[in-house]
Amino acid sequence: MAGGAGAVSVGERAVAEAAAKVSEMLERVFATAQETGEQAARLLVRARARDRRLSSRDLTELQPLLRRQLARHIGLISGTGFVASPGLLADVPAWMEWWQTRVGGGVQPMLLDLDPATSAYSDYTHWDWYALPRDTGERAVSGPYVDYLCSDEYSLTLAVPVRLDGVFSGVAAADVYLRHFEAAAGPALAGIPGPAYLVNPRGRVAASNTPAHLAGSLVRDLDAASARGELLLHPCGEIPLVLVTEP
Structure with missing residues (x-):
């Protein structure tokens, strides 16, 4: 039976389906970032329990998780990791424990020069993917933008704030290449x-x-x-x- 005042039009149904598809897809990306953030927070707590500050060496314990995440979301997530609040770590002024997909397959760590004396990209705190979760306390979608820091690809970054005892300590995030998002x-x-x-x-x-x-x-x-x-x-x-x- 067609028509009726309460009937859902083809257009309304298509809009609802599109919104649901985007929500389901990006919730999986946010779940990945949340998983990273929870593990990073556990590392922070463990370091505090040892009565010392966290160092970049401690964050290497995130690597098996990050590699599994990238393998689990091939074709969707292109990079994932934890970005520390400047001053959080005892041995470096800033740090990104970040892994990303490699051209031709596989994954690799991203090795960045974050020394303010030598790198134009050492201050990542002004980027939306960092600043929005820090300033709002909420998860954020940043972009599309050209990701000069990680891949030189047009990307979206989904990020969540990471806190220790209520204090902002950094963000956990995941990148999605725009071409992958548009294809989906x-x-x-x-x-x-x-x-x-x-x-x-x-x-x-x-x-x-x-x-x-x-x-x-x-x-x-x-x-x-x-x-x-x-x-x-x-x-x-x-x-x-x-x-x-x-x-």
Whole structure:
């Protein structure tokens, strides 16, 4: 039987399915970051129990977990790890215990020069993937952006804050190449009749079915456009992305 005032239209169903697909996919990425954060916090607690500060050597204990995570999420997660708050570690001013996929397969540690005297990228605290979890206490989706620090790829970074006794100690994060995200989310967006695109809280487009709003572009004043009835904003579960469509 067709029609009826309470019937769900094809477009509404496609929007709901797209939002659910994006939510399910990125919740898996956030779960990976959360797992890393919990393990890093356990290392912090253990170091404190030994009445000493954590060092970069202690964080090598994260490596088996990070390698397993990358193997478990081939084609989705391209990098994962823990980024320490500057000053947290006794032996280095800053540190990223980070592993990433390698061209041609396999995984490898990312070895960065984080010495402020020699590296232009030593201060990572201004990047959204670090600053948003630190400042808000909430998990965050950063990007798309060109990840000059890790891969030179257009990427999304999903990050969660890590705390010790309520004090911010760094972030646990995972990278998703934008090409992988678009390949996964694109078919669901293509099923929506009309323009549709995903934006992060900064208004940055993460994926789209319309050339009017390409991935990486910035959309301003979404809330005002929604209040005027020009756009519809659909949450993707608890993921900090919004699916935008037209009425």
